[in-house]
Amino acid sequence: xxxxxxxxxxxxxxxxxxxxxxxRIAAFRDIKERxxxxxxxxxxxxxxxxxxxLAAAHKTGxxxxxxxxxxxxxxxxxxxxxxxxxxxxxxxYVAEAEVLDTIVxxxxxxxxxxxxxxVGSRERAQTIASLPETALVVAGCGLSNHDxxxxxxxxxxxxxxxxxxxxxxxxxxxxxxALRVSVGSVLSVPYHRGSDxxxxxxxLANEGFEIWSLSPAGKTEIRHIPPSPRMALVIGxxxxxxxxAVLSRFHSARIAQSPQLDSLNAGTASGLALYQMASAIGRI
Amino acid sequence: xxxxxxxxxxxxxxxxxxxxxxxRIAAFRDIKERxxxxxxxxxxxxxxxxxxxLAAAHKTGxxxxxxxxxxxxxxxxxxxxxxxxxxxxxxxYVAEAEVLDTIVxxxxxxxxxxxxxxVGSRERAQTIASLPETALVVAGCGLSNHDxxxxxxxxxxxxxxxxxxxxxxxxxxxxxxALRVSVGSVLSVPYHRGSDxxxxxxxLANEGFEIWSLSPAGKTEIRHIPPSPRMALVIGxxxxxxxxAVLSRFHSARIAQSPQLDSLNAGTASGLALYQMASAIGRI
Numbered sequence: 293x294x295x296x297x298x299x300x301x302x303x304x305x306x307x308x309x310x311x312x313x314x315x316r317i318a319a320f321r322d323i324k325e326r327x328x329x330x331x332x333x334x335x336x337x338x339x340x341x342x343x344x345x346l347a348a349a350h351k352t353g354x355x356x357x358x359x360x361x362x363x364x365x366x367x368x369x370x371x372x373x374x375x376x377x378x379x380x381x382x383x384x385y386v387a388e389a390e391v392l393d394t395i396v397x398x399x400x401x402x403x404x405x406x407x408x409x410x411v412g413s414r415e416r417a418q419t420i421a422s423l424p425e426t427a428l429v430v431a432g433c434g435l436s437n438h439d440x441x442x443x444x445x446x447x448x449x450x451x452x453x454x455x456x457x458x459x460x461x462x463x464x465x466x467x468x469x470a471l472r473v474s475v476g477s478v479l480s481v482p483y484h485r486g487s488d489x490x491x492x493x494x495x496l497a498n499e500g501f502e503i504w505s506l507s508p509a510g511k512t513e514i515r516h517i518p519p520s521p522r523m524a525l526v527i528g529x530x531x532x533x534x535x536x537a538v539l540s541r542f543h544s545a546r547i548a549q550s551p552q553l554d555s556l557n558a559g560t561a562s563g564l565a566l567y568q569m570a571s572a573i574g575r576i
Numbered sequence: 577x578x579x580x581x582x583x584x585x586x587x588x589x590x591x592x593x594x595x596x597x598x599x600r601i602a603a604f605r606d607i608k609e610r611x612x613x614x615x616x617x618x619x620x621x622x623x624x625x626x627x628x629x630l631a632a633a634h635k636t637g638x639x640x641x642x643x644x645x646x647x648x649x650x651x652x653x654x655x656x657x658x659x660x661x662x663x664x665x666x667x668x669y670v671a672e673a674e675v676l677d678t679i680v681x682x683x684x685x686x687x688x689x690x691x692x693x694x695v696g697s698r699e700r701a702q703t704i705a706s707l708p709e710t711a712l713v714v715a716g717c718g719l720s721n722h723d724x725x726x727x728x729x730x731x732x733x734x735x736x737x738x739x740x741x742x743x744x745x746x747x748x749x750x751x752x753x754a755l756r757v758s759v760g761s762v763l764s765v766p767y768h769r770g771s772d773x774x775x776x777x778x779x780l781a782n783e784g785f786e787i788w789s790l791s792p793a794g795k796t797e798i799r800h801i802p803p804s805p806r807m808a809l810v811i812g813x814x815x816x817x818x819x820x821a822v823l824s825r826f827h828s829a830r831i832a833q834s835p836q837l838d839s840l841n842a843g844t845a846s847g848l849a850l851y852q853m854a855s856a857i858g859r860i
Contacts, residue, residue: 443841443844446840446841446844447840447844449834449836450833450834450840451833451834452833452834473841515855547851548851548855548860549734549735549736549860550733550734550735550736550860552733556730556731556734556847557727557730557757557843557847559841559843559844560727560730560731560843560844560847563840563841563844563847563848564847564848564851567831567832567848571799571832576832576833576834
């Protein structure tokens with residue numbers, strides 16, 4: 293029975309969801325299946341860590357907001373502090389495990405979900421113009437793997453990159469798995485997605501960025517990348533790598549490793565290169 | 577129809593599997609479900625890259641052998657070169673897509689499987705004794721995540737570590753997902769698993785290893801780890817980290833990063849620390 297739900301610290305009252313077909317929680321239905329389709333700027337948040345990032349997004353004036361929250365009843369008491377960081381007009385739905393599992397289509401042991409929405413978007417030029425004079429950014433070209441996308445954002449946040457730029461062929465970092473693997477960093481690191489790869493890098497070069505493409509065939513080992521006030525690390529797909537037009541037009545960097553292997557995991561590789569660049573400019 | 581299978585370059589003749597309940601391929605049945613149970617030294621290999629590593633294991637006198645191979649019919653022609661690297665007495669089974677998918681329990685688009693078996697195992701002392709005078713090793717304590725285990729092996733191979741040591745609470749690196757994420761490195765990097773964590777590290781210290789435990793609270797930033805002829809990097813679980821007894825007894829190292837985050841992904845963190853250590857001793 294859900295009729296004994298306490299009021300939240302922000303004064304809002306949680307709303308009991310007794311049936312899986314309740315239209316108010318339709319956005320959470322079968323989220324695993326629908327993960328592969330675009331969702332018009334809407335995205336699913338899972339777990340307390342990312343929920344906390346979404347709450348923070350409301351306060352920092354970022355591009356993201358919560359539309360509603362769906363919590364397993366026995367997790368409610370444990371997340372009251374996070375819920376009180378949301379505006380009181382964001383509905384908080386509460387369901388028992390059986391109803392929740394039926395809604396989402398699998399056993400959701402963490403029991404913490406939110407529907408987020410992107411409420412603003414910046415043009416590429418605007419995103420570049422907002423960068424500080426000394427800046428470190430990451431550019432992704434053709435990143436189609438959600439794990440690698442999430443890992444790249446997590447590394448960008450860890451090593452204090454100022455922004456991420458993604459070409460139009462890269463996947464949406466708001467996909468459920470990418471967002472989860474990023475541990476919510478997609479909501480905190482400013483990014484722009486949608487450019488043609490070459491024009492995106494040219495635009496950065498025109499604003500004084502030294503462009504370093506990471507590739508197994510790169511010329512400069514990452515420990516020897518010279519520091520410069522504005523640096524961009526370019527990451528390609530794990531399989532095909534970066535297009536020749538990108539590799540030949542800009543600097544290229546490689547990670548020293550055993551000659552018997554082709555390449556590292558793309559997430560690890562982006563972490564290594566970003567760490568070296570952040571280190572070179574004294575950011576970490 | 578499968579009655580037109582060509583002989584393999586090594587003279588063996590592929591064996592057609594017409595029914596999913598054929599007892600000869602029982603080991604591949606519902607592999608996803610059985611992934612969570614131990615398999616007495618047997619393991620599942622997926623994809624051409626890892627199959628190639630298994631073929632190499634036969635030649636290098638490693639601890640691993642193939643028991644049998646199961647290939648999707650329309651992939652057979654593309655992997656003849658790899659198959660010819662196996663001894664002719666390793667059965668090669670071939671099935672059409674419908675039969676293969678029924679066997680494994682899901683759509684196996686890569687269509688390349690093998691059943692491997694561990695035929696030998698070394699004691700810990702023996703594994704340590706076989707290390708060169710200048711050595712770099714990785715030690716895992718309580719690593720329960722298959723992804724992180726696989727990533728650690730992949731990094732160990734990339735940065736030319738001589739061996740991996742795992743305590744008894746770490747998961748088996750031969751689990752399907754760990755092996756796949758390692759890109760087969762579990763079959764090429766010598767390892768021992770089963771010790772108590774502290775006794776494992778003491779044994780390495782007794783053989784002249786400087787022990788560096790990686791932790792967000794570590795004392796030495798990884799760029800400042802001094803080189804020594806024998807170095808061991810210790811990796812703990814992502815959540816709980818290393819036990820205090822380990823952290824206080826040996827050196828500890830941290831990775832410089834944004835103060836707003838708790839930690840990097842464990843796979844990425846192991847890659848960063850290993851890269852720095854391999855670099856410090858001039859191995860890469």
